[in-house]
Every structure is written in structure tokens, then in C-alpha cells.
Amino acid sequence: MRKIIASTYTTVDGFIDNPHEWSMSYNSEDAMAYAFALTTGCDALLLGRVTYEGMAQAWPHMGGNPYSDHVNAMTKYVVASQPVDTTAWNPTVVIPGDDLTAEITKLKEQDGDDILIWGNGRLTDHLAxxxxxxxxxxxxxxxxxxxxxxxxxxxxxxxxxLADTTTFTSGVTVLTYRPDPSA
Known part of the structure; x- marks a missing residue:
């Protein structure tokens, strides 16, 4: 069964907005290699509508390197209860918000690599x-x-x-946690 992995940038004090303003100077070679391995180990992106719409403005115009080419080729699954322009960033499939649990369960059961979520919001809360x-x-x-x-x-x-801890030369640390509702 495929895994769903939520990957999110945060500051030490726990804020996630506008990472382009505070994360870029910490993109060390070892951190970028880790991000590349994580992303290429997945063949689908699962996103909420707002995140998808923001990323669909930029990502289709990026390319020419293995990372962005892989991201753009991945199937994007967008959870939405409102209309979504699926032509903005192909290939894209809309998952109706009112049928989220059943549809994500089916998605996890399909053959394929892991599924990546960028960000952390209501979608990850529901899935957890x-x-x-x-x-x-x-x-x-x-x-x-x-x-x-x-x-x-x-x-x-x-x-x-806690499943793993990885620290990069830039001082960025990735903490890998697995949800445990019984804890």
C-alpha cells in the first residue's frame, strides 16, 4: 500500500507561511539531495485547492531540471469542494471534498509510488x-x-x-513523525 507523506517547512517557532522569504538561504546541497530523493520516491501530489491554485501559477513554468520535471509530471490530486481549473497544471484529478476519506483510501490502495503532500493544513488534519x-x-x-x-x-x-531525525549542514533538521492516535 502506498504511503501518504506530508512534507512541510517550518520556522523554529512553528510558522509555515511564506517559506520563500525565510527558507531559501538554507538550501544546502545535502538538504536538496534529501528533497530530491523524497520527491522522486513519490509519483503523486495530494493538495488542497488553495495550495494547488497557488502552485499551479508557478510550477508549470519551471522545468529543465530533474526535480521540477518530475514534479510537473506527477499526477496532482486536488481535494476541493469548489471548481478547480485542472488545465492549469496537468495532469490533475479533482477529489470531491465530501468524499475525501473513501477516495483517498482508494488512492492509497492503487499501485504506484508514495504520495506527497506539500504543506500542512485541514487536509493533513483530516488524513491524520x-x-x-x-x-x-x-x-x-x-x-x-x-x-x-x-x-x-x-x-x-x-x-x-518519532521515526527519524536528519540534520543538514545548513542547520535545517527534518523530523519524521508517524501519527499514533492511540498515544
């Missing part, structure tokens, strides 16, 4: 509480932001087990 999210990869950047959108919300409540 229904037992469909397999891992959080939380990239902690050595930055204090002071305020912003928090990594987790009150709806995020679940137990976690």
Missing part, C-alpha cells in the same frame, strides 16, 4: 485523524519569525511517534 496519513516530514529552519500561520491547529490533535 482518519488514519490515512502515514508520515509528517517537518523541516525545521533555524529562523524565528515571531508570528504567522502556525504549523498545527486545534484540529491537529493526535499522538506522534
Amino acid at each position: 485523524t482518519t488514519g490515512l496519513l502515514d508520515e509528517y516530514k517537518i523541516w525545521i529552519y533555524p529562523v524565528l519569525k515571531g508570528r504567522g500561520e502556525p504549523l498545527f491547529r486545534p484540529e491537529s490533535v493526535t499522538g506522534l511517534n
Whole structure:
């Protein structure tokens, strides 16, 4: 069965918004190799509508390197209860928000590589509480932001087990947790 992995950048004080403003200077060679291996080990992106629409503005115009070419070739599954322009970033499949659990269960059971989620929001909260999210990869950047959108919300409540820790030369650390609702 395919795994669903949520990969999210956060500051030390736990904020995730506008990572392009605070993460880029920490993109060391070893961190980029890790990101490349993670991404190429997946053949699908699972995104909420807002995240998809933001990324669909930029990603289709990137290319010419193995990382962006792989991302653009991946099937994007967009969870949405509102219309989505699926022509903006092909290939894209819409998963109706009202049928999320059943559709994600079917997706996990299909043949293929793992499924990657970029970001951490209501989608990851739902998947964690229904037992469909397999891992959080939380990239902690050595930055204090002071305020912003928090990594987790009150709806995020679940137990976690630490599965791995990876630290890069830039000072970025990836903590890999597996949800454990019984903890």
C-alpha cells in the first residue's frame, strides 16, 4: 500500500507561511539531495485547492531540471469542494471534498509510488485523524519569525511517534513523525 507523506517547512517557532522569504538561504546541497530523493520516491501530489491554485501559477513554468520535471509530471490530486481549473497544471484529478476519506483510501490502495503532500493544513488534519496519513516530514529552519500561520491547529490533535531525525549542514533538521492516535 502506498504511503501518504506530508512534507512541510517550518520556522523554529512553528510558522509555515511564506517559506520563500525565510527558507531559501538554507538550501544546502545535502538538504536538496534529501528533497530530491523524497520527491522522486513519490509519483503523486495530494493538495488542497488553495495550495494547488497557488502552485499551479508557478510550477508549470519551471522545468529543465530533474526535480521540477518530475514534479510537473506527477499526477496532482486536488481535494476541493469548489471548481478547480485542472488545465492549469496537468495532469490533475479533482477529489470531491465530501468524499475525501473513501477516495483517498482508494488512492492509497492503487499501485504506484508514495504520495506527497506539500504543506500542512485541514487536509493533513483530516488524513491524520482518519488514519490515512502515514508520515509528517517537518523541516525545521533555524529562523524565528515571531508570528504567522502556525504549523498545527486545534484540529491537529493526535499522538506522534518519532521515526527519524536528519540534520543538514545548513542547520535545517527534518523530523519524521508517524501519527499514533492511540498515544
